[in-house]
Amino acid sequence: MLSHRSAVRIGLLVRRLAQLRGSGTALPGLVVERLDPGFLAAALAGLPEGVVVITGTNGKTTTTKMVVELLRATGLKVFSNRSGSNFTRGIIAGMLGELDEHGKLNADIAVLELDEAHAIHFIREVPPRYSLLLNITRDQLDRFGEVDYTARLLEKVARATQVGVVLNRDDPLVSRIGEALPAVVERRYFGSGSSVQHLFPDDGHLYGAGPDPSLATVEPDNDADVVLTGLGGKSATYSFEGAVQPPVDLAIDGVHNALNGAAALSIVRMVLRDRASGDVLLKALGSVGPAFGRGESIDVDGSPLEIVLVKNPSGFRLSLRSYAENDAATMIAINDRYADGRDTSWLWDVDFSSLSDVAVVSGTRADDMALRLHYDNIEVAHVEGALPAALDRFLAIEGPKRIYCTYTAMMAIRSVLASKFDLAGIQ
Numbered sequence: 001m002l003s004h005r006s007a008v009r010i011g012l013l014v015r016r017l018a019q020l021r022g023s024g025t026a027l028p029g030l031v032v033e034r035l036d037p038g039f040l041a042a043a044l045a046g047l048p049e050g051v052v053v054i055t056g057t058n059g060k061t062t063t064t065k066m067v068v069e070l071l072r073a074t075g076l077k078v079f080s081n082r083s084g085s086n087f088t089r090g091i092i093a094g095m096l097g098e099l100d101e102h103g104k105l106n107a108d109i110a111v112l113e114l115d116e117a118h119a120i121h122f123i124r125e126v127p128p129r130y131s132l133l134l135n136i137t138r139d140q141l142d143r144f145g146e147v148d149y150t151a152r153l154l155e156k157v158a159r160a161t162q163v164g165v166v167l168n169r170d171d172p173l174v175s176r177i178g179e180a181l182p183a184v185v186e187r188r189y190f191g192s193g194s195s196v197q198h199l200f201p202d203d204g205h206l207y208g209a210g211p212d213p214s215l216a217t218v219e220p221d222n223d224a225d226v227v228l229t230g231l232g233g234k235s236a237t238y239s240f241e242g243a244v245q246p247p248v249d250l251a252i253d254g255v256h257n258a259l260n261g262a263a264a265l266s267i268v269r270m271v272l273r274d275r276a277s278g279d280v281l282l283k284a285l286g287s288v289g290p291a292f293g294r295g296e297s298i299d300v301d302g303s304p305l306e307i308v309l310v311k312n313p314s315g316f317r318l319s320l321r322s323y324a325e326n327d328a329a330t331m332i333a334i335n336d337r338y339a340d341g342r343d344t345s346w347l348w349d350v351d352f353s354s355l356s357d358v359a360v361v362s363g364t365r366a367d368d369m370a371l372r373l374h375y376d377n378i379e380v381a382h383v384e385g386a387l388p389a390a391l392d393r394f395l396a397i398e399g400p401k402r403i404y405c406t407y408t409a410m411m412a413i414r415s416v417l418a419s420k421f422d423l424a425g426i427q
Helices: 004-021 027-035 039-044 060-073 088-098 118-125 147-160 172-180 203-208 255-275 278-286 313-323 345-349 366-375 387-395 407-418
Strands: 051-055 078-080 109-113 130-133 164-168 186-192 226-232 235-240 294-300 303-309 329-333 357-362 379-383 401-405
Touching: 004 027, 004 039, 004 088, 027 039, 027 088, 039 088, 039 118, 051 060, 051 118, 051 147, 051 255, 060 078, 060 109, 060 255, 060 278, 060 294, 078 088, 088 118, 118 147, 130 147, 130 255, 147 172, 164 172, 164 255, 172 186, 186 255, 226 255, 235 255, 255 278, 255 313, 303 313, 303 407, 313 345, 313 401, 329 366, 329 387, 329 407, 345 366, 357 366, 357 387, 366 379, 387 401, 387 407, 401 407
Parallel strands: 051 109, 051 130, 078 109, 130 164, 164 186, 186 226, 303 401, 329 357, 329 401, 357 379
Antiparallel strands: 226 235, 294 303
């Protein structure tokens, strides 16, 4: 096995080569992980404020960005896996440029987004000090099978957490994990208030069906540390410290992101304790922009083009609800590669009736998507499987545009757009 420093040098070399090729953000991490299996634990050891893990089905990347910005607003030096590559190799790849001369991470705290399954590998090496569990919905069924399996994965993360866990009060599969934690682990909850709860239907509300009553184990008035109490446009109101706080204008679209804000506020308040100023946190939350591909907007010849990541029925439904009022030409790109989930049958559980028409459908499952839209009586102007050709056709349309896309489609679309327009790269 190579020394820690030698592994870092080789990893940096691989990173430079990968950047020259314009791909492979996690490849340097994979190389280092193979050369030095203890690298991750050694690099994260000794952080003064420890490690925060954020996991769940939806909202990991955006919530992680929120938590990072809130902590930085209080003066902390924060490391995070900014690329959204949420396997251990992606985390290691992100570290390579932020190590000091001794190979230690130059940060006060690490805030890490972790894939639900790969979080288990991470906690074996690095028990987190804090964890934030966002939600559990049907996602990548070929990987995870049933949602109960995903719940067990998240419970393992919670049980490995040393100091405190923040859980989604509104998600029965998540909230009940709190009951299984040892008494020495602090638990807090975030959630939505009664006036906005209808905006966040779960899988049990598909096409008007009610939730599974067997899962309703948490009382709706169960105490929560942070509650989203109001929404109006981009203005969100939160309640914490026993009072409704002044509304904050969010810089990011999507009702789901307002709830992600409640989650971020709660975990930051747990980490900072009495060092947290509500005014500072709310001001910082209002300035957080979208993470790449999550409502990201770029200028295309004077008109906005929004990129919206979708990967399961719950997330797609919330995205349609969030963006439907803003008129724009629509493209949908559905891939079924490993990172997307090979099973796309979940498309049949999305209600597309809010769309008047779709200009272009693309991706490896373009025909399946077009068929699905046909059954909701949505007119599709063009079906083009190849993403570059589909994007060229879509960009020729005048006015605002919006693309709903799965993960690998999003990465491919960003790559094409980055070659044509001012689009920030992924570090």
